[in-house]
Amino acid sequence: MSLLDLLLGKPLASDQARAECIGTAAGIPIFGLDALSSAAYGPEAALTLLIPLGALGIAYMVPISMSIIILLAIVYFSYRQTIAAYPGGGGSYTVARQNLGVTAGLLAAAALMIDYVLTVAVGISAGVGALVSAVPSLQAHTLSICLGILVLITLINLRGMRDTGVIFMAPTYLFVGTLLTAMVIGLFKTFLSSGHPVPVEAPPPVSQAAALPGAWIILQAFASGCTAMTGVEAVSNGVKAFREPVVKTARRTLTIIIALLMVLLAGIAYLVRVYGIAATDPLRPGYQSVLSILLAAVSGKGVFYYTAMASILMVLALSANTAFADFPRLCRAIAQNNYLPHSFATRGRRLVYTQGILALAVVAGLLLIIFGGITDRLIPLYAVGAFLAFTLSQAGMVGHWRRVGGEGATRSMLINGFGAFATGITVIVVLVAKFVEGAWITVLLIPALLIAMGLVRRHYHHVFLEVRCPTPLEMDDVAPPLVIVPVQEWNRIVKKALRFAMKISPHVRAVHVDPGEGSEILHDEWCRFVEKPAVEAGVAAPELVVLPSPYRLILGPIVNYVLQAERENPTQQIAVLIPELVERHWYHHLFHNKRASVLKTLLLLRGNQRIIVINVPWYLDT
């Protein structure tokens, strides 16, 4: 157990839950890493699609970024309201379920689950991808590094919320700090040079325009840029993890995260334009990420550049953590409504939902292994899930306000309604723009998940109907059971078993299987050691039944005999008493057959409601 303690920390008592709650400083890395890190790839994704437009494309970057920032503001105000309305944790699932019905809730849940799994796989592989392009000698180890980081994040999350926040604080704030510093320097230089700063390190030349600007290409760029918005719902989903006053702390955390993200997106868009930076093709040699070009242009390739790049790598790789914070909470909420296995709702030793963390790690790990650690092709898939969840959540809030009513409800309804409308449009835009590239997979996966969750629920309901019991204990039938004891030879184990059998019932039968070796010795011993003392004590002696077994099977005849006895004694329960030698050392397993264990399993599988298995252990060491 001490290794577990070392890896995961000592177990936490249930009443320590409050102490595990987090404040704003820890909340930003835990729930904001996903959103903030997307500043590192959202603008890049948009700019990549604008490459064919050449220099003209760069000019479109500002309006595209502005639309994304406005969308972000709308979503921000909506979620602010959600936090206040659902202080118990108002993820898209809960809000949609309570206001739009179960199906809408599950739809949001399925969309979010896909989103989270993809976030983990894509985040880690993006970080490792950046690392590998910096240190090409690591190329061959891409998958191992990805899986190593996944294991690390999993372990950190299994340690609990507080520890996670502390560990992720440094890289998050370094990332935000260096990017903001670069922006201040860039803006200052732009101001000094009246809008035409001279780059310290010249960006790669912008290629000739190969296409004319059109609505389709702008739409595609916008849809790609929208990946910058994934992770925004994280805070509202995890409100319960925050310290008292819960709503205020959660709102403050959300405000800071969104504000930082907006500043980063706006700053990047503006500097990209004044420095004239176009994206480079990742499939051609000489590829550099947009942020790398931008940082080099602003400050040259000095210590600052490398610090900033290192923090970007780290934050990308660790952005998966937000999914680890939210996915288990989402699964727990679904499991509490019986749509996922109940084990998702059990808190582990460090008060986190262990099962959800492990499930996320396993599925993301499988994705990483299947794609060999390079998951670029998965990126188009995950904006759909995020925006679908946004839309359902906002739409649910509209219903909430209508239901709740009261002062300010109309205004709140309008804010959420506009949010739902804007994100709904975005879902359609993203779906259309990215359908061929992979969004269709999401379209297929979501109903599959819905069906699976429906089946889980049906099973639990079936069990509930079957085992529920609104009736009291009947006291009428008190006939003792018929006890059947399999016996191989007369020894102390058998004696102990027989004594117990005779304690619990006067109806005891011993069953001996004879694979053709004769049973005279046992008959003789039975007569001397069992029947004689029983007769002397005036007790009915247990009967010895010998079952021939021409094919040398031992267990089959016993099971068949038990089933037959069950049919022949319709008024009695049948208890099969199995003497078992318990092996305390692993190597004992080599010396003794596993008949007792196999017989127990066989009786469970082939038995029925009236057959009960009693296991009388015998310990070698005592």
Add this chain to the structure above:
Amino acid sequence: MSLLDLLLGKPLASDQARAECIGTAAGIPIFGLDALSSAAYGPEAALTLLIPLGALGIAYMVPISMSIIILLAIVYFSYRQTIAAYPGGGGSYTVARQNLGVTAGLLAAAALMIDYVLTVAVGISAGVGALVSAVPSLQAHTLSICLGILVLITLINLRGMRDTGVIFMAPTYLFVGTLLTAMVIGLFKTFLSSGHPVPVEAPPPVSQAAALPGAWIILQAFASGCTAMTGVEAVSNGVKAFREPVVKTARRTLTIIIALLMVLLAGIAYLVRVYGIAATDPLRPGYQSVLSILLAAVSGKGVFYYTAMASILMVLALSANTAFADFPRLCRAIAQNNYLPHSFATRGRRLVYTQGILALAVVAGLLLIIFGGITDRLIPLYAVGAFLAFTLSQAGMVGHWRRVGGEGATRSMLINGFGAFATGITVIVVLVAKFVEGAWITVLLIPALLIAMGLVRRHYHHVFLEVRCPTPLEMDDVAPPLVIVPVQEWNRIVKKALRFAMKISPHVRAVHVDPGEGSEILHDEWCRFVEKPAVEAGVAAPELVVLPSPYRLILGPIVNYVLQAERENPTQQIAVLIPELVERHWYHHLFHNKRASVLKTLLLLRGNQRIIVINVPWYLDT
């Protein structure tokens, strides 16, 4: 079960054992393959060591082969006597154990076990090696082919003796037939050409002598040639497998096998000399086996040559089969004396000792995998084991005759004594000549096996002393047990469990673990559904005990409570009654926790003699 039937055949009843017995025709392939196939590598092994002597070395081949044939004759007469003296199967183990004591018996057993495992690995890899040198494109699949053949031989052997004999008859007789034919042709041509036949296909030129003949090099060649004698003990070990009259059939089989082997060895040695054939270096290009050169020289590379070569490949690869026939019988004999796990003495569905067959297959498979299917370096190891077993067996027979006495005993004693002396000398020769090349491994392995077998025996003896019971059933203590029932909520499963508990004892306690969620509902239901009807029926109501669990563990508190109850009730047995939902479909396992199974295991592991586990199953489907 029908797949098993197809692979292994229908189960055989114990009384069909006699029908599974074999005659001479099937006995030769089953027990003779190992010995006969060694004609294909024994002479080659000796000739390889004579390469440095050039043409002079070939001349030494005849005296070396003659010594081996004489040794073979001595061993033959010894084993003929063993068969008559031990019609129940007189393997080296049995004979040495009964006449020289347990340690000598186990020494012979260990030597033979090593010999058999090596026979399988080396035989298969030699056959596949020959195949690969004929069809080089198979080179990359060496290991797969080796393992494939191993699986095939294992399956065939699991089908039982009779089937094995039938399957291996064709390749064995083809091998013997073609080699004998080649010899007749060769001798005829030699006779016609007055001792100087012209080879149809000229053998490779003999290299210049690079060394002078000396005692050491001749000794080495003799030691290598002795590998031709492994497998000779097989018949005496498996006497029981033969048809009535057992001794006569077994002796006839041994005579034919040894006679054929002698003729083959003598013929090869003579023809090698008259055709002037030297071995070629297997590590140099242009390598050809001695038999290949010989066959080509005698008959040219026609249809006959290829038929003969194919039969050699097959017989080499299948020579492993003799080990499969004998190893399980050897293990069974050892297991019956408690020096190996008893499962080795159990006959499977086809009346063979399944466990021994599987153990041999697994160990040989591991060797093949570790050495990548090329086991040349293992060859020096296995003559030691075989000759050590020969020596102990002969020495044991000397003791046997001294004990038995009577007519002819002195003559028999002399034959066996001379055999023991000759094979004993050979053990020393082989050990010295091959010590550095690997025989030292055998020297280390044998005592390791001896110690392991001693430990197994000690364990069984310990268990025997502990469980044996020469005393009758005591009828004094009839106090019913204290029954403890873990309860999570009131439902039909719990109700069924409680009813059974109350049938077998008036002392019933229900235990509920509360991980901090409160237990008011259960208390209320207990009062209404259990206590009230019990009081009305005038029965003591089961007590409900609530155990708090601050760390949310469920099973730990239950186990601790049971152990505590055991300490507090020194006069009563404790029965823990575990209600369990039985999952009939694999996917049900995802939905319900495994607490019942884990609790059963925990109670077995942490419990003691006075704690008994009762499992009341609940079936969902019914």
